[in-house]
Amino acid sequence: MKKSQNDTSRQPKKKSTLISKKYGAILIVCVITGFIIGFSYNLSKDKRTLSSASPQFEQENQYMEDLTGKQERNKELADELAQLEEKIRMYEKQFSSNETQYEQNRQDAEQLRLLLGLTDGIGQGITITLQDGDYNPKTTNPNEYIVHESHIFKVLNELKIAGAEAISINGQRLKPNSYIVCNGPVITIDGQQYPAPFVIEAIGNQDVLISSLELTGGVFDQLLNEQIVVTLETNDLIEMKTVSDE
Template sequence: MSNKYMKPPSRKQLVILIVCIVTGFIIGYSYNLSKDNMKVTSPYIDQEESYREELIGQQERNKELMEELNSLQNKIRDYEKTFASNEDQYENLVQEAERLRLILGEIPAVGQGVKITLDDGEYDPNNTNPNDYIVHESHIFKVINELKISGAEAISINGKRLETNSYINCTGPVISIDGEQFPAPFTIEAVGNPESLIASLKIVGGVFDQLINDQIVVTIEQSGQVVMPSVNDKQS
């Protein structure tokens, strides 16, 4: 019986085998290393992408907030302009309200002004009609109307503050103001610019000349301070 022996591999075959084994090992190791690297770097890539998206979102939000801020600033400027305009209107309304209260006599009047005194003329025995030289309500009306036209802020007669609806009647030698009687002489005081008031009264052919022609004794004085209580205050 013959024995058959396996032929041992040649040196060349052995080298090829070793090379194949080593090559397979290197390929396997490289593949596993690549997978591990991908597993390691993948979270960082995802996180970087997340940061990038968040940054873009913040930039968009900042842009929206900047536009909103500009819009609010424009509204504030509009409100400031409106407020400034309304503030001027408010001040004008306050001044107008004060002027109206002054005219109505609801607040005291204090300031420069004039004092006009009207008195009966001297008795003339040759004139049997006393109406020709005494002061009538028509004379007082002329003075009051001229004072109002020339800018008087407040007017009183013998200390009686006149209201917008005051009425004056003449009864012989006395006049009645809102039902209260006052004898001559009649002192009319007015708060206002004294130069303007006096110039208006003394204009040629004006109230002063007319009173003189009617035999009325007239004196006009400038007053440094005229004080009048409100119509609600008790007047003596």
């Protein structure tokens, strides 16, 4: 009889433990289910938020792309500007060089026109007069005291070497191709005859012209040794007309 009561008293306890485990499992399932539901809700909320904000992100993205494109274009323009500035500097350098060359060419052309007698000769210079020497009856050759074209040529050549810009003899302007011939006591210049004394005018640097003529053993010493009377003067203003006006 006792044994039967003890077995009966153990059965409710075992049933209570089973129920307790069942509710615990249900609770765990509910917690997990709630977590999943909450996570899904937050995820969908984040998706909605991201979806609603995506146009703004796209606009900002577009702005960034535009800014990057403009920066690249600005760099290209800066490079083009640097190249153009370099070209300008090169052109300025060439222009400066050409301007200097042009001025030199202009001066050379003007000097050539002056030497050709195509422009009036005006400026400082010197006047050289060559006269026949005093005749000595004891000499056998009177031509030794006469001014010849060789004497004139010596003076003319030295004046040209010294940089004379324009030269005339007895008022007649000489050209580069002028010819001079001696005919006894007179000389013929380009077909025109002139008697002694022969007055040679030269436009140019006075000091240079005089120094070249008065060199020791130079032209003047040679003329004096050949009995030619030589006089030299400086002139502050000598004027020579163009060849075509003569």
